[in-house]
Amino acid sequence: PPRYFSCLPGVHSSCLSALNHFNVGANPYLTGSIPPSFGNLNNLDGMWLYECNLTGTFPPQMISLPLLTVLDVSSNSYLSGTIPTNIGSMPIIHYLSFAGCGLTGTLPASILQLPAGGALVLSYNKLSGSFPLAIRNAPPSNIYLDVTCNKFCRSLPTW
Numbered sequence: 001p002p003r004y005f006s007c008l009p010g011v012h013s014s015c016l017s018a019l020n021h022f023n024v025g026a027n028p029y030l031t032g033s034i035p036p037s038f039g040n041l042n043n044l045d046g047m048w049l050y051e052c053n054l055t056g057t058f059p060p061q062m063i064s065l066p067l068l069t070v071l072d073v074s075s076n077s078y079l080s081g082t083i084p085t086n087i088g089s090m091p092i093i094h095y096l097s098f099a100g101c102g103l104t105g106t107l108p109a110s111i112l113q114l115p116a117g118g119a120l121v122l123s124y125n126k127l128s129g130s131f132p133l134a135i136r137n138a139p140p141s142n143i144y145l146d147v148t149c150n151k152f153c154r155s156l157p158t159w
Contacts, residue, residue: 088113
């Protein structure tokens with residue numbers, strides 16, 4: 001079985017259910033994977049897990065957190081896997097960063113469904129392929145999208 005936050009012994013996510021903010025960023029000795037049960041923290045509006053030594057994949061259960069406005073898991077180079085295909089269903093997210101993780105795969109078209117005025121930072125990963133064709137037909141939504149230093153190919157979409 002995966003190890004979840006090995007440096008927080010005895011703390012189970014059910015004990016955290018009333019949390020609004022969870023910030024353990026910049027803790028390089030925090031290891032293990034993000035528990036899928038964190039997707040049950042329905043009162044959470046901000047989670048900062050940046051600059052830890054987290055491993056495994058990002059739990060897709062966290063996409064459905066109803067109050068989440070900030071999620072920063074950047075600079076966890078041992079995280080792996082792909083961007084959840086339903087990432088655009090995060091209802092009120094304003095800042096979402098997976099910068100400097102080991103994410104692979106393509107950019108899901110659902111990013112176009114993210115709330116206006118938000119930022120999605122996916123720089124310094126191993127994302128590849130081309131931009132979703134739906135980008136060129138999308139209505140303006142004022143989303144900040146940072147995909148620098150990845151492995152995209154083909155041409156930029158035309159409008």
